[in-house]
Amino acid sequence: MNTLEHLTLSVIALSIKILSKNKLLIMNYHRVHNSQDLFFDSDLDGDSFNWQMQLISQYLIPSGLSDAMQKLDNEKLPGGSVVITFDDGYKDNIEAALPILQSNNIVATFFVATHFLNGGIMWNDVIIESIKQCDKDVINLQGIGLGEYPLGSKEEKLYAIEQTIKHVKYKNLEQRETALDVIKQTCAVELPNDLMMNDSEVVALFEAGMEIGGHTNKHPILLSETDELVTEEISLGKEYLEKLLNTSLTSFAFPNGKSKLDYQDKHIKILEKIGFKYALTTNWGVNIKGEDPLELKRFTPWDNTKIGFLLRILKLHLFYK
Template sequence: MKIPFSIRLLQPLATFASGLGKRKKLLIMIYHRVLDKPDFMRPGEVDKVAFTWHMQLLAKHFNVLPLADALDRMQNDTLPSRAVCITFDDGYADNYNNALPILQQFNLTATFFIANGFLNGGRMWNDTVIEAIRNFPGSVLDLTEIGLGQFDMISENQKGQAANKIIGQIKHLPIETRNQYTAYIAAQSQNLPDDLMMTSEQLKKLYQSGMEIGGHTVNHPILAKLDDEIANQEILQNKLFLEQLLSISLRFFAYPNGKPDSDFLRQHKQMVRENGYQAAVSTHWGVATKSTDQLQLPRFTPWDKTPLKFMIRIFSKYN
C-alpha cells in the first residue's frame, strides 16, 4: 500500500516536538470507519491508505496505549509523554475487515465501542439516509411531504450535500419521528446495504485479537432525548448483551453523539457509573489529565488530510 512520501520529511518536526508533551496529558482519538477507498458520501471518514499512515505516525512518534493502561497510568502519574489511545465508535464491519489488520501491522491496540442493536445486518439511521441518497435513481429527491424540501440529485456533490443537510435536520428529532422520516427517505430509494455493521462472530474475533470492547447503548439514541428509565435500559441492556456474547466485564462506555450537556446529561453519567463502568468518553474535543472527570473524557477526531498537518495538530494538543 502506497504511503504519502511526505511522511519521510516529518522527522525534523518530530525531533523538534520531542520536548513537548512532558506534562501528563492523554489524547484519545475517535474513528468510526476505515473505508476501502475514499467515498464522496462520507468525506469525513478515513480510508485504508490514510488510516495506515495515521497508524504509522502514531506508532513511530507517540506512545500508543490501551485505554485501561492509559487511565491507570494517568492516575498514578506514570503516563508517558505524548500518550495516545485509539477508539472506534458504533461497530462497523470495516473496523474488523480494514482497521484491525492495520492496527496489527503496527502492533497497536484500540477500544471499539459497540451499539449492539445494529450487529448482524442492521443499519444505523444516518447510514440509511446516506445509502438511500447514494442509490436514489432520480434527479430530484422530493421530501416536501415530510417538510424537508427538495434536493437535486444529479451530481455526487449534490448528493453529499443533501445527505449532510437532511441528517442535520432530523438528527435531534424524537426517535419515533426520526425513524419515520428515515423510513420515508429509504422508501424513495433501492438496494440498501445490509452488511455495513459487524456480525457477532466478527466482534468475537475482534475481541480475541486483543482489542478492547466497550459499550455504546443498544440503539445509539441521543440519551438526553429519552426518559431516564429508557436511557438506563439502553445503557444496561447493551452492557449485558456484550458481556454475555464475549464472556467479559465491560469497563468503558462511549456516549452516543457524545456532546456534554447536549447529547448526554449529568444523570446519564450517574447511570454509567451505577451500571458498573469504570470510565466513559465523550466527543468534546480536548486532552485528558489526571483531574479530568473519568466519566466525561474528551476525545479528538483526526480529520487532517496530510501527514504534516496531522502531526502539527496532534503535537499542538500537548502544549
C-alpha cells in the same frame, strides 16, 4: 521518508512528549473506507489510516484505554501517550482497521451499538445510502418536514444528505424510525446489510486483544429520550456484549458525545449506576488526573500530512486542556 521530514517529526514529537506527561490524548475514529468507494471528501481510507497509525507507533506512545487510565491515575503516564478508539461497530473496523492496528502493535477500543450487529444499518447510513443510490431527479421529503431536493449531481445529493441528517439527528428513536420509513419508501433502494460487524467479528476483535466498550443498543441521542429509555438502551448494549464476550464491560462512549447537546450530568450518574468506569465524549481536549473518568475528552487531528498531523496534536497540548 526523507531525513529532513524525519528530523522535523522527531522534534515535534519530542515537544509533544515534554508537554504531555500525565495528559492523555484519546483519538476517535468511525470508519476506515475502501479507497474505491469514498463518497465524502472527509472519509478516511486505509492508506491514510495506515500512515497515521505508523506515525503514532513510531513517534508517540500508543496505549490501550484501560492501561492508560490506570497509569494516568497513578501519575505514571508517559508524555506522548495516545489511545485509539472506534465508535459504532462498522465491519471495516475488523476488515481494514484491525490489520493496520496489529501491524503497529496498537490496542484500540471499539464501542459497539449492538442493535445494528448482524446485518443491521445505522440511521445515518439509511439516509446516506438511500439518497446516494436514489435514481430520482428530485426527492420530496415534505413527509418528514423538509422540502424538495434535486438529486441531479453528486453535490446535490451531498447537500440533500447533509440537510436530512441534520433534520433527523435529534429526533427521539420513535420519531427517527418514522422519518427513516418515509425516506426508505421515497427512495426505494436496496439498503446494504453488510456495513456493520456480526457477533463473531466482535468476538474476533476481542480475541485479537482489542478492547470492546458499550455504545447503547440503538444509538439514541441520550438527551432526546426519557431517563427510563436511556437506562434501558445503555443496559441492553452492555448486557449483550458482556454475554457475547463473557467479560464485564468497563467503558462506554456517548452516542454523538457532545456535552449539553447530546448528554448532560444526569446521564453520567446513570452510567455510574449501571457500572461503567470510563465514558468517552466527543468534547475536544486532553485528559488529566482528577477529572471525571465518566466524561473523558477526545480529539482526532485530521490532516493530510504527517507533519500537519503531529502539529495538530502539539497545538492541542499547547492550547487546550
